[in-house]
Amino acid sequence: MPGIYMIDVMRRLDLNLLITLDALLTELNVTRAARRLHLSQPAVSVQLGRLREYFEDPLLLPGPRGMRPTARANELREPLRNALATLTEAILPSTPFDPKLSTQSWRIAAFDYGEFTILLPALARLRAAAPRSRLAVLQSAPAQVAIKADQGEIDLSLMTAAEAPQDLHSRSLFTERYVLAGRIDHPQLKRRPTLAQFCKLDHVIASPDGGGFQGVTDVALAKLGMARRVAMSVPHFLFLVTILERSDLVALVPSRLIQGSTSLRVVEPPLDVPGFEMVMVWPERIHRDPAHRWLRQQIADAV
Template identity: 45%
Template sequence: MTTSLSERCTPCQCLAQHFATMLLRNLDLNFLKVFDALMDERSVTRAAERLAVTQPAVSATLNRLRDAMGDPLFVRTQRGMAPTPRALALSVPIKRILADIETVLRPAEFDPATVELTVTIAATDYALRAVVVPFVAALRPLAPHIRIAVVQVSGAAMLERMERGELDFALITPEMASADLHSRHLFRERYVCVMRAQHPAADTALTLESFCQLDHAIVSLQGGGFVGPTDTALAKLGLQRDVVVSVPSFGMLLDIVHSSDMVALVPERLLGGTTGLKVQTPPIEIAGFSKVLAWHPRSHGDPRQRWVREQLVLTCSQLD
């Protein structure tokens, strides 16, 4: 299901929409672009570089905006230009207006086989292996001129980069999806226990007792951790396993399992195309997780972005 920004305005939102509409009626489009650049960059110098104009031109436009709005809009501080409450209220409506204008001016149709486009995706180590790798393989025959850039970014930085147009999509969990973003459910993931095919325990069903007696390896995204959700679940039963290796990525984890008699619990989708491993159902229930695709409203109506989104969703559905 796609979630989006509410269509019902709060009093503050309606007031901001009124101000933005007034700006659009009384000022040319360049004024809105200068305001948006200043809001993103918080610097006259960087805003001028982004718009390919001079600093005096940006300063002059800002002064005219201040006169039109009867508000300073941006106040100089030691850390740059800080927006006033009036500017913050205007920021989202003006960004939407600019995005709508960009959508109107862009051709409504395109040919995936010839379109040239760079798509930037935020993905964890897991999402890179489970989603991006098969997505790139499926995309290349259809759109050979679309380039994919994968970055690791989360939290406030992710939303800021989307607002700046530096990030197109994020492969995240529902809990990480901001209310300011559109999102679409991709799949539900579950954990399985893996060991090398020649492991001494490969031909016997795992019990809680035998599971705890094995040597385990885990992923610690923060680094150095030897306790995870599995250990929490075991502790509730008064049990404990022996975790002997902690690594920062699932790729390293699978390499260790391949080359040793250690076992590991891994998300099932990571095993697509993997050979030489025995997969078993864990003898204890471990909560899985969901993945969603998130994107900013500024690119929601872009037909190229929409096509790429649909291809990514289709790739995930075909891997179920």
């Protein structure tokens, strides 16, 4: 099997010997090769002996003005030089990322809340700094994020800290809180309602999994022995906002989602409802990539 054979060959040959051989084939002189390698002449002579033993060939023979390569050495010269150059390029630190010249394509997983509160604020910054780059926004269930990230289908995911896979890198972006909102002229929201009044209102909730009629608010109410009427559930936050603008339904919504809205009335809810932390997560395979580090910093700065 070629793969196993190659591994066996490399195990038997010290990489440093190939570097020495390259220097010898360049200089055709042991003394000059030793100076080039910052080694002593005897050390290079010992390494030449090991190379001759490995290749079963003298490689370099005495000549009138130094040394002359054998036919086998001439065969090795160009492939060896190319291989060492490729290896050097592979292990050297990456060149600095230049966003102005980059044609990078990024794939970010986010639902509508993350799109609106994180990507939208970052968009102008990204377009101005990296005008030739491309951005694909995808949707992925939290349970699939780690798998898709490791397989290269996703570069970054925006999600709540509670949903974030433990085996991915993460960075906190902000902590969100809930506010009570309804249309601007909603008759029951002229002032902060009491808890009893709150429970009598008709509510709409966002249920990303679809069809749910309970959320964190209902858990908080149940601890107080109370319940509210949830008249409607929708899968997307932005659709929920439109419903609030065009009906008498109310909702507890994340504050950033409606920040600055002139079509909604916002009041503090009459009970404490736990908020959530938004994070971005990414896999180990691109953790140190200069382009990806730049993208993460741009998003963090934008929010």
